[in-house]
Amino acid sequence: MSIGYACQTVGVPNTDQKSCIMKNASDDNLLIIISHNLTCLEKIINFNIENSIMLFRISSDIIPFGSSIAKNLPWWEIFASEIQAIGIKIQSSGMRVSMHPGQYTVLNSPNEDVVDRAIDDLNYHTKVLDSLGVGSEHKIVLHIGGIYNDKIGAINRFIANYHRLNENVIQRLVFENDDKSYNISDVLEIAAILNVPVIFDNLHNKIKPSDLTKSEGYWIDKCSRTWKQKDGNQKMHYSQQNMLKRSGSHSISIWIDEFMELYQSLDNKAIDIMLEVKDKNLSAVKCINCTTHNNSIKALKLEWSKYKYAILERSPINYAEIRKLFSSKDEYTAINFYNLVEEALRSHCTTENSINAALHIWRYLKDTLLEKEKASFLKHLDDYRQGKIPIRTIKNSLYKMAIKSQKSYLINSYYFVF
């Protein structure tokens, strides 16, 4: 089983992709952005390897306007060596990557122009994966599309347009159930006709179920039969509803108890799980640590080093509780640890606790700083105490100081993420 995350990282320095608006999409500007984005992708892949994250979705925005304005800009030749180097890292580490055109790529539109653009978009996504040199188990995930008051007609059009796709696109294509139009049994029916693998998305299935009497396990098992040898392990998408937002919004983090219910229920643990969640790699590492038993103590202590100041800031009680957990000779589990982490992160910071955490970070930095920087920090702290500035301002300046002093222990801390 590999567990991964989509498109971007949280708390990993220098991995933020760039984009631009259409009016700035000159060849020169696009090349600058593409070069930057490829550098970011390489750093993300490095991070994934270092953290044993073996599943990752590459952002469709890696090449801005890749299926339109940049279509004839031969980025795959200009950056051939960079792309190849990234591809080698992916393959030699055993990582599996994928791409996922968004809701605006609609293959079954009655509008021919929209269909043409969808085909261009699928060609573009295929070009990215082909350029990396990765095999056909590195997939492109597509939704079926719209209904247009005639679902049968829309499905027939989808099938007809599917046959217009190039063979190299078809080799990578997989279909996913959505939360509005095509539920899991709709997708399985279409996929059976076209002999295409199916991704089961648990949250979409909760919002638009096909049959309330069937369990998630039932659909996962059905989907498993659509995956052939050349497609690699079965994949699914997993996410949880953010209870504070509208239906379909992804949760801030993957709450571990709920995830473990799914994990325990899986008959086939060889499935790969793509998490769709706001905290990205943080949840991926969490779920990996809770489902892997080798080196888990070492991995958990590393996690603790990253989470500790974010927790101190919110819940000194849980901070103490986790320290106790690690110092005890009793057996402790990753799940116990993450339950305490989650509980702390759901709490709010008091001014006093925020200052305390900031001072803990400050202790690591103050000896490396100039008098001017020290004075500035103390002034900031005073302004925060008086409610003149938000804690974010202090965190940002501490982060800059951590970068400047090359304190990797601090740079990697999730204190700066939350």
Added chain:
DNA sequence: CACCGTCAAGTCGCA
């Protein structure tokens, strides 16, 4: 540096 409107994309519900 913080804040917030805008941008891209296609569909669908509602005047």
Added chain:
DNA sequence: TGCGACTTGACGGTG
């Protein structure tokens, strides 16, 4: 027929 909502993260401009 046309418009706004929906979604997403970064842009781009303001203060």
